[in-house]
Amino acid sequence: MPLQVKIKRNLLLLSLVLTTLVYSQQIPDSLNTPLKRATLQTKEMSQKLNLTDIQIPVIDSLNLVYANEVEKEIISSNKSKISKYFKMKDLLNKKEAVLKQILTQVQFKIYEEMRSKAMNNVYKNAF
Numbered sequence: 001m002p003l004q005v006k007i008k009r010n011l012l013l014l015s016l017v018l019t020t021l022v023y024s025q026q027i028p029d030s031l032n033t034p035l036k037r038a039t040l041q042t043k044e045m046s047q048k049l050n051l052t053d054i055q056i057p058v059i060d061s062l063n064l065v066y067a068n069e070v071e072k073e074i075i076s077s078n079k080s081k082i083s084k085y086f087k088m089k090d091l092l093n094k095k096e097a098v099l100k101q102i103l104t105q106v107q108f109k110i111y112e113e114m115r116s117k118a119m120n121n122v123y124k125n126a127f
Helices: 003-024 035-047 055-075 083-104 106-127
Strands: none
Touching: 035 083, 035 106, 055 083, 083 106
16 A cells, blocks of 8 residues: 555544544434444445345444444543544454455445545545
8 A cells, every 4th residue: 555545544544533532422312322333334334335144244243343342442432532543543454354354355345435435524524
């Protein structure tokens, strides 16, 4: 991955973490728990990635595990913003490593595009 892409990705990730921190107290009721966030994420992934009946419960479980981790390590944590940034980056990398084993190559490529669009939206709204 070229250096510029890595820098942009890291800046976008930092923006996501900072936006999460700023708005963590303002999370709408529809997304105020890890379970609700994981369920919404699974629904969106299922629709856009055309997940199979076998993949859906696996992805749902994975999303819940990581939503709980984000809640604990990012949203509810008293750690510094920079610590949260690196923790979020670590969590995303671990989740994506598992996703690569669950999704087909085509599905993972679509997932990467989804993630990129989401990060771009966060970036636009954060600055």
